[in-house]
Amino acid sequence: MxxxxxxxxxxxxxxxxxxxxxxxxxxxxxxxxxxxxxxxxxxxxxxxxxxxxxxxxxxxxxxxxxxxxxxxxxxxxxxxxxxxxxxxxxxxxxxxxxxxxxxxxxxxxxxxxxxxxxxxxxxxxxxxxxxxxxxxxxxxxxxxxxxxxxxYSSDDAAPYSALGILGEAAFDQIYARRRALGASPHLVKAILRTWAGLDLEDLDERDVLRGFLQRLLRLSPFMVFDALDAVALDGELRIVALETIDAIRANRPN
Structure with a gap:
């Protein structure tokens, strides 16, 4: 209690x-x-x-x-x-x-x-x-x-270190989708790990994050994210993130 x-x-x-x-x-x-x-x-x-x-x-x-x-x-x-x-x-x-x-x-x-x-x-x-x-x-x-x-990650020497990965507005995009995504600490931590490892170069981070989360929402009815261990989940999310980046680059005007 x-x-x-x-x-x-x-x-x-x-x-x-x-x-x-x-x-x-x-x-x-x-x-x-x-x-x-x-x-x-x-x-x-x-x-x-x-x-x-x-x-x-x-x-x-x-x-x-x-x-x-x-x-x-x-x-x-x-x-x-x-x-x-x-x-x-x-x-x-x-x-x-x-x-x-x-x-x-x-x-x-x-x-x-x-x-x-x-x-x-x-x-x-x-x-x-x-x-x-x-x-x-x-x-x-x-x-x-x-x-x-x-x-929060109890296994980490700095259990709150992921707090600084996303700003307030960006984190709100995740929590606003809490019924499907933001209610699971396991999934949120995986999203943050994936995000921290991306090279976005000249891309707009807000557009990438929005597209990334939209793709995860479409995937959520077919995948139980919490059933995957951290390694498997990170791998799945990285695939989705890279697909998002590729799609944004492909749709940019020349």
């Missing part, structure tokens, strides 16, 4: 977001809390995170944000580094199982109660899905936990 975290239900989350989107970062920091009158926990599934656990979680994320310029303006590189560091920390430190991490209300609590200043610093004036938990693939913190979960 893992650790259970407070959940902020949709109505309360929307009320806070409507207010917080108008406030300065310093004021949001003053409003943070480890508790909320309307928060709840899942009835079963693990031990509840206490206020001390939540306070420690806040301190750790604040330290990572401060290294990247918080509470001032951040650069694109700083935001990328923040995301990579927080992804690893959340996944390794929260002791949360996937069933708990799939609850958007958990992430709404983190963004709107525990860490509102960091959330609105990372995404100034964000659309609701960045903080409300309505779409975890877009959530400021939830998407990072899942990104780390899908690439």
């Amino acid at each position: 893992g650790v259970l975290y407070p959940r902020l239900l949709a109505e309360q989350a929307k009320t806070l977001h409507d207010l917080y989107r108008t406030l300065e970062i310093a004021e949001l920091g003053r409003r943070h809390s480890t508790v909320h009158d309307s928060s709840i926990f899942a009835a079963v599934g693990g031990d509840r995170a206490g206020t001390e656990d939540l306070a420690a979680l806040r301190v750790a994320v604040l330290q990572l944000a401060t290294k990247q310029g918080f509470p001032g303006e951040s650069t694109r590189d700083a935001r990328r580094d923040f995301d990579l560091q927080v992804a690893e920390f959340l996944h390794s430190g929260m002791q949360m199982v996937p069933a708990e991490a799939a609850a958007g209300d958990v992430w709404a609590f983190l963004a709107l109660v525990l860490l509102p200043d960091v959330a609105y610093w990372r995404y100034p004036h964000p659309p609701g899905d960045r903080v409300l938990g309505t779409d975890i693939t877009r959530h400021v913190f939830g998407r990072l936990w899942w990104r780390a979960h899908l690439v």
